[in-house]
Amino acid sequence: MEASDRADEFVPAGMASLGIEADEVEMAVMGVAHQMFWPGILGLISMDLDGVAPERDIDLSKGPPA
C-alpha cells in the first residue's frame, strides 16, 4: 500500500488501525490539525541533527552539561 500523509487518508487510516472511533466533527478537527502540524513534523523529522543526542536524565532546572 502506498503511504499517504493526506489528511483525508492518513487520519481515518490512523484512527481505524488504532481502533479509535471518531465522529464527523472530530475527523474534521483532526484534518485541520493534520494540515497544521504535519508539514512541520515532516520538517522536524528531516532536520539534520547528527551528533546531537537527547540529554540523558535531563535536568531542565539547569543548563546543559558543558
Place this chain on the structure above:
Amino acid sequence: MSALDLSLREQATAVRDGEVDPAELLEASLARIEERNPAVNAVVETFPERSREMLATAPEGPLRGVPVVLKDEWPLPWRAQRFGAADMLAPAEPGESGPYRALRDAGAVIVGVGNMHELGAGSTGHVSVYGPARNPWDTERCPGGSSSGPAASVAAGLVAGAVGADGLGSVRFPAAYCGLTGLKPTFGRSALAGHHAAAVTEMIVSGPLCVDAVDCRLLGSALFGEELHAGDVTGLRIGVVRDPVSEDVDPAVREACEGAIEALRAETGGEVKQVELPDLPQATLAGILIINTEMMNGVTPRRLNEVDPELSPVNRGFVKYRMLMPAAAIVQAKRLRTLTRRRLAAIFAEVDVLAWPTVPAVAPPLEAPMVELPSGTHMADQANVRGAALGNLTGIPGVSVPVGLSGGLPIGLQLQAAWGRDEMLLDAAEALERANGRRWVNERSPLARQAEPTEA
C-alpha cells in the same frame, strides 16, 4: 478605597501590622467575587467555610490572611480539579497539592478556584467547561489562557494575586492580555505536586500572576519555598532576536516593546545586543509535540472511545489526533531541545535577558480569537505559541511585564533568562517598571476601576 485594592504586599503588611482585619479582607474578597465575577467568569467556585477555616488556622507566614485564587489545575483537600474540562482524561480526586501546601504554609487564604482553558490546551481562555473567562479590560475579549481565571481575577480586582500553570505559555499569555506581571519559573523550582502530569512533565510549572514584579516575588517565594531576593541589574545586557518570526508582530505591539527595551537599557545603563537563535519555529513545534506526548500519559484508544461528549469538539478531535504523532518526531524534538539548550547557554554567556513581545497582538475577540499580523490573519494560538514554547522546551524562566496599551488593551513584553535566574528576571521587570514610572503596572482595567460598594 477597599483594602482589597491594595497590592498583595500591602495587604500582607497591613494584616501583619494589624491595620486590616484579615477576616474582613476575606469577606470583602468574597463579596467582590459575587459582585464582579459574573462579568468575567474568572472564579468558578468559592467555598467560604473552607476559606474561613484556612484563615483560622493560617500560620504567621509572609502571606498571612491574604486572599488568593488557584487555577483549576490542582486539587484542593475538599475539591478535585477539573482542568477546565468535562473530561480531563486523567484521574482526579481531592488532595493536598504542592501549590495548596505552599500557599497554606505561607498563611494565604484560597478564596476561589480560577477558570482555565479546557485541558490547558489554548492561549485564549475562550473554551472551558465553565464557559469562557472574560478579559476585565474588555469583556468581549479573551483574557488569555490557559490560566484565564487567575489572570482575570487579579485584573478585575477580585484578589491581588493568583497562581497559574505554564506548560507552553499559560501564565505569560494571560499576563500579557490582562496587563499583569506573570512569572514562568525555571522548570522544577516552583511547587507542582498534585498536578496530574507531575510524574511525567518536563514542561509544566506553577507561577504567580500579580499586578507587578514585587508582588510576583512575594507570591513566587511561597511557590518556590525560598525567598526570591532582590538584586541589582545595573549594566543589564539585553538580547533581541530579529528573524522573520519574531518580527511578525502587530505594529503597535512592536513599538511598545521596542520602546520598553530601550527604556530598560537606559534605566539599567545597559546595552542591547542582537543575537541569533536558529530553528525557532522547529523548536516551537518540538515543545508542542513534547507536551502533547506528556498529556497522553495513561490514555489508551479505549479511553478515547469513552471520552465525554461534553468535551469541546476541538479537544475531542485533538486528543485523538495526538495518537498519530510519530515517535520519530518526538525523538527528534528531544534532540533539538538539546541543541537549543546549548545555543541558549551560549547566548546567556553574552546577555542577561532575551526580550521580545510576549504575544504578537493584543487580546482578540472571544467570538473569533484571530489576530492580524504583518504576515496575515492567524489563529491566536498559533501566533502566541511562537514566543512562549522556548521557555518550556528548554526549562528557562520568563516573565511578562505590561508595557503599554493599544486600543485600550494591554501589551506585554517577555523577558527570559538563564536557568535559575528567576530573581534577576524580577529585578529586570522592576527596573522596567521604574523606567516607565510604573505607568503600566498602575493602570487598572475598567472593571477594577469601578467604584466598589464593599469596604474592608
